[in-house]
Amino acid sequence: MNVLVIGANGQIGNRLVDQLKEAGHNPVAMVRKEEQIDQFKEHGVDTVLADLEKDFSHAYQDIDAVVFTAGSGGDTPKSQTKVIDRDGAIKAIDEAEESGAERFIMVSALKANRDPETWSEPMEHYYDAKAKADEHLRDSNLNYTVLMPGQLTNEEGTGNVELKERIDSFDTKSITRDDVASVIVGLLDAEKSFGKSLELLQGDTTIEQEIAELE
Numbered sequence: 001m002n003v004l005v006i007g008a009n010g011q012i013g014n015r016l017v018d019q020l021k022e023a024g025h026n027p028v029a030m031v032r033k034e035e036q037i038d039q040f041k042e043h044g045v046d047t048v049l050a051d052l053e054k055d056f057s058h059a060y061q062d063i064d065a066v067v068f069t070a071g072s073g074g075d076t077p078k079s080q081t082k083v084i085d086r087d088g089a090i091k092a093i094d095e096a097e098e099s100g101a102e103r104f105i106m107v108s109a110l111k112a113n114r115d116p117e118t119w120s121e122p123m124e125h126y127y128d129a130k131a132k133a134d135e136h137l138r139d140s141n142l143n144y145t146v147l148m149p150g151q152l153t154n155e156e157g158t159g160n161v162e163l164k165e166r167i168d169s170f171d172t173k174s175i176t177r178d179d180v181a182s183v184i185v186g187l188l189d190a191e192k193s194f195g196k197s198l199e200l201l202q203g204d205t206t207i208e209q210e211i212a213e214l215e
């Protein structure tokens, strides 16, 4: 599958591109700076130079699936969260529909689909941006999955996760970026995950089993 990775230079994005390649897919790394291209080329990964704040429709040529794992990051003003996590994501969904890329996986965040009353400062604007982009995806004609991981860590992946439409107890739990990338690779052609919003945390069950057990 030709998979456009939006946010490929990011911490999940980097891991995802490598894992997609290992799994026999053809990742296309969307990056926004010239100097980010070589690191992907050295690994035989196709790249496309495009910026979510400009016209990025050219990135969708011959693309079968899109993974949105970009983000404005914690060090930018709140307004940038609206620009990237909300409006950039919404544009990415619209471009997928227009281009004919049928599969779309959104890296959202745990709590984004919960009652806004449970959101507290300083994260409220972030969940709001994520929720609006997720809602736009649910309203699209795409074979979507909204993936909502908990707090991300850079520890080595364990291969064991909890992946459910609703996880009841999650106050202190996290998930490695390695495992998020592995889950995305596993979900790509898992039809049972189409049209679903899934919460993701570290758990005791293998990724394969959790995906197989989706209703």
Ligand SMILES: NC(=O)c1ccc[n+]([C@@H]2O[C@H](COP(=O)([O-])OP(=O)(O)OC[C@H]3O[C@@H](n4cnc5c(N)ncnc54)[C@H](OP(=O)(O)O)[C@@H]3O)[C@@H](O)[C@H]2O)c1
Residues within 6 Å of the ligand: 006, 007, 008, 009, 010, 011, 012, 013, 031, 032, 033, 050, 051, 052, 053, 068, 069, 070, 071, 072, 073, 084, 085, 107, 108, 109, 110, 148, 149, 150, 151, 152, 153
């Ligand atoms: N941090 C957490 O605990 C947490 C928890 C749940 C979900 N998430 C979500 O998980 C996703 C990935 O997280 P991460 O840690 O991998 O993020 P990250 O390392 O900050 O990567 C984000 C990527 O987005 C790219 N980006 C920003 N603005 C862009 C633009 N205008 N055009 C194109 N690309 C742009 C950045 O590009 P540059 O490399 O050029 O800066 C970067 O590569 C994000 O959506 C985040 O909100 C995070």
